[in-house]
Amino acid sequence: MSDDDSMLLNFITNEDDANNTRKASTKIVGGRWKDRRKMKMMMEGSARKRRKIETVEKVPDSSEKNDPLEKSAATVEIKGDGKQNMNVNSQVVSSLFTSNREISTAVNTNERDDTVVQGPSNAPLAGDSFEALGIRESLLTHLRGKMRIQKPTSIQKLVLSHLLSQWQGMDKDLFINAQTGSGKTLAYLLPIFSRILSMQTRVDRKSGCFALIVAPTRELASQIYSVATMVANCCHYLVPCLLIGGERKKSEKARLRKGCNFIVGTPGRILDHLQNTKVIRDQFSHSLRYVVLDEGDKLMELGFEETISEILKIVHGFTPDYSTFPQLPTRIVHILCSATLKSGVKKLGNVALKDYKLLSNRELESSSSVAEVPDQLVQKIAIVPPKLRLVTLAGSLDAIARDFVHHDTTRRTMVFLSCSDTVEFHYQVFSSSNGYYRNLVGDTVRSLTKGSRILPSFTNDKEPNTIFYKLHGSLSQQMRTATLEHFSQDDESTKGKHKIMFCTDVASRGLDLPHVGTVIEMDPPFSTEDHLHRIGRTARAGQSGEALLFLLPGEEEGYLECIKHYHPKGWKLVKYEKDILKPAFQAVTVDKNDREEPSNKKDGLWDSNATTWHLNVERRVLEDQTLKILAIKAFTSHIRAYATHVATERSYFNVKCIHLGHLAKSFALRERPKSLAQQGTKQGGQDKKGGSKRTGKDKMLRMADLAVKQSVNEFNY
Ligand SMILES: Nc1ncnc2c1ncn2[C@@H]1O[C@H](COP(=O)(O)OP(=O)(O)OP(=O)(O)O)[C@@H](O)[C@H]1O
Numbered sequence: 001m002s003d004d005d006s007m008l009l010n011f012i013t014n015e016d017d018a019n020n021t022r023k024a025s026t027k028i029v030g031g032r033w034k035d036r037r038k039m040k041m042m043m044e045g046s047a048r049k050r051r052k053i054e055t056v057e058k059v060p061d062s063s064e065k066n067d068p069l070e071k072s073a074a075t076v077e078i079k080g081d082g083k084q085n086m087n088v089n090s091q092v093v094s095s096l097f098t099s100n101r102e103i104s105t106a107v108n109t110n111e112r113d114d115t116v117v118q119g120p121s122n123a124p125l126a127g128d129s130f131e132a133l134g135i136r137e138s139l140l141t142h143l144r145g146k147m148r149i150q151k152p153t154s155i156q157k158l159v160l161s162h163l164l165s166q167w168q169g170m171d172k173d174l175f176i177n178a179q180t181g182s183g184k185t186l187a188y189l190l191p192i193f194s195r196i197l198s199m200q201t202r203v204d205r206k207s208g209c210f211a212l213i214v215a216p217t218r219e220l221a222s223q224i225y226s227v228a229t230m231v232a233n234c235c236h237y238l239v240p241c242l243l244i245g246g247e248r249k250k251s252e253k254a255r256l257r258k259g260c261n262f263i264v265g266t267p268g269r270i271l272d273h274l275q276n277t278k279v280i281r282d283q284f285s286h287s288l289r290y291v292v293l294d295e296g297d298k299l300m301e302l303g304f305e306e307t308i309s310e311i312l313k314i315v316h317g318f319t320p321d322y323s324t325f326p327q328l329p330t331r332i333v334h335i336l337c338s339a340t341l342k343s344g345v346k347k348l349g350n351v352a353l354k355d356y357k358l359l360s361n362r363e364l365e366s367s368s369s370v371a372e373v374p375d376q377l378v379q380k381i382a383i384v385p386p387k388l389r390l391v392t393l394a395g396s397l398d399a400i401a402r403d404f405v406h407h408d409t410t411r412r413t414m415v416f417l418s419c420s421d422t423v424e425f426h427y428q429v430f431s432s433s434n435g436y437y438r439n440l441v442g443d444t445v446r447s448l449t450k451g452s453r454i455l456p457s458f459t460n461d462k463e464p465n466t467i468f469y470k471l472h473g474s475l476s477q478q479m480r481t482a483t484l485e486h487f488s489q490d491d492e493s494t495k496g497k498h499k500i501m502f503c504t505d506v507a508s509r510g511l512d513l514p515h516v517g518t519v520i521e522m523d524p525p526f527s528t529e530d531h532l533h534r535i536g537r538t539a540r541a542g543q544s545g546e547a548l549l550f551l552l553p554g555e556e557e558g559y560l561e562c563i564k565h566y567h568p569k570g571w572k573l574v575k576y577e578k579d580i581l582k583p584a585f586q587a588v589t590v591d592k593n594d595r596e597e598p599s600n601k602k603d604g605l606w607d608s609n610a611t612t613w614h615l616n617v618e619r620r621v622l623e624d625q626t627l628k629i630l631a632i633k634a635f636t637s638h639i640r641a642y643a644t645h646v647a648t649e650r651s652y653f654n655v656k657c658i659h660l661g662h663l664a665k666s667f668a669l670r671e672r673p674k675s676l677a678q679q680g681t682k683q684g685g686q687d688k689k690g691g692s693k694r695t696g697k698d699k700m701l702r703m704a705d706l707a708v709k710q711s712v713n714e715f716n717y
Helices: 033-048 137-145 154-165 184-197 218-232 249-258 267-276 278-285 296-301 305-316 343-352 386-403 420-431 477-488 528-535 555-566 576-586 606-623 625-642 660-665 673-683 696-710
Strands: 074-078 084-088 174-177 211-214 240-243 262-265 290-294 333-338 357-360 377-383 411-416 437-439 445-448 466-471 498-503 518-521 545-551 572-574
Touching: 137 184, 154 174, 154 184, 154 357, 174 184, 184 218, 184 290, 184 333, 211 218, 211 267, 211 305, 218 240, 218 262, 218 477, 240 249, 240 267, 249 267, 249 278, 262 267, 267 278, 267 305, 290 296, 290 305, 296 305, 296 333, 296 528, 305 343, 377 555, 377 576, 386 411, 386 420, 386 498, 386 518, 386 545, 386 576, 386 606, 386 660, 420 445, 420 466, 420 498, 420 625, 445 477, 466 477, 477 498, 518 528, 528 545, 528 555, 545 555, 572 576, 576 606, 606 625, 625 660
Parallel strands: 174 333, 174 357, 211 262, 211 290, 240 262, 290 333, 377 545, 377 572, 411 498, 411 518, 466 498, 518 545
Antiparallel strands: 074 084, 437 445, 445 466
């Protein structure tokens, strides 16, 4: 063995402090092996004599609580002449389960009563029928046959009876407000199609555009377009058209020139065409009768008000001859759609709706309808210390995989995170383990294959049936579309698979994905309405579903009061140790990932398994520079995103109250924020020369302020 086989061990800090049972390993680098052996013996000897080995105390970063248990690790380097050279690196190998902040939410003040069976509140109404609501025969057959839709939901019953009954040009503007997953899309599409199909005049794609439908995200616009296309299949002469950012404008223009009867799109692209593509104005000018603004509150929140006003100004400028299509309304009917009512929606309502009728399938409170989650949705809340977020997510995903025994179905889980970078980091951590994966769709879909040692429950599977996805606004449109299609795929090949999607709020609104069983909000949403829409991806159209929200101990616990009104049926408060980590890590053996072969020892100590699992991830981050850069980027972006919570909720999400060192641990980082901020700055380009000297914490906060100004968000149109 060569003399200089450089081994690197961290410093042992065996202090016999009563409450400090933690050890770290010691690494000795360089020099002759005899010197190293002598040093090691000396250290171990002194440890045995319980003499305090001098540890190098790093001045804790101002952001760090002066935590006696958090010691810096140091490396001891032995020079050729046997002299020691101790240099402090900034890594902290802190225990997962010590020095975590007190959790004050012991009592669940909104307990869900499991003894009461909650019937689904957004399911189709067994006692009603589409015929009775005036849907035409051809459309009915198509609904039942091709779309397997038999009965109307409550909101569809309300809207259909309103829009189909008023044929005398009394069509009023509508505000459709109903729970997520209650079928609002078909609630406005079916009456529009029905009215067009009832016309004596035979129409086709050249007859002009009857409806303009605007949505805040490309994904939602694409989804509405696909539902409209499905409905249009009942009469091949009606053609929808999709106008969204990220797609080629040239092909959109070509489609517009051929003619279409419905235009679905995102605000920016629609306005762009209205201003620059003459043919679209010809499409609208004589035939436009409906303007639908889906997810109206999000349109407002994203500052689309000006764009929407501009679109409406142009379409209101047309002077159609209403006698051309007498069975259609003799004015442009505006329809606003949302599961949540916000002042913004009202503002948009004032811009778009005149003297509108509010149709909601909920009892309206005096001032406004209270948005609520579907009754059958089971909400769980876990107060998780920052250091334990990553390993608790692993345990939560494991619990779903363990319970997933119906291998004749496809299981889907969505994990909402604060920004693109954290999605990328978690996607890498969970989907790539020593290369045991195959890229299925570009780099946004990966299937765990044999031997993957990522999650505890997968170590026992010969062929873990897990496919990981990532979806966020920084991906190309093609990747986003292909990823969603793959995630939504539901056929023989997907039976028995557990599909897990790490995503940002780009996937929170309106997306109707085939049965999503669980929604995990690892990062709380940026506004309470987003919470409702995120968890609304599950428990749709009467199906069951559950949601899990992670909150940090301390200020974030107050957020429960903020969202309580969305959950009149209550929620379950789960303990991260007893209910998540112990069941997940007790039953399996998690081996250190620097072993070649898994050991078959079973120690059953869930906390040591959880710690080993987390150290495995930390080790991967240490050894893989790409993953480390991703982890640092994710951590700093997470902090920036954290600062963009709406002002009214910032008392719960105050970046100054976060233990940044502990939070860094949930990104498998051992380095403290100060050096991370420096690294973050280094990566992001040099600081201005001669700028005032800032601590790491100040830098972090400055970046957070920057983000608030840039109001960077996942929605691009
Ligand atoms: N009458 C019906 N019977 C059965 N399923 C229906 C019916 N109407 C809609 N659905 C299904 O319910 C799901 C949810 O529909 P949709 O996406 O329109 O809900 P939504 O109210 O718009 O939800 P969100 O508020 O999240 O946008 C879709 O899969 C749709 O196919």
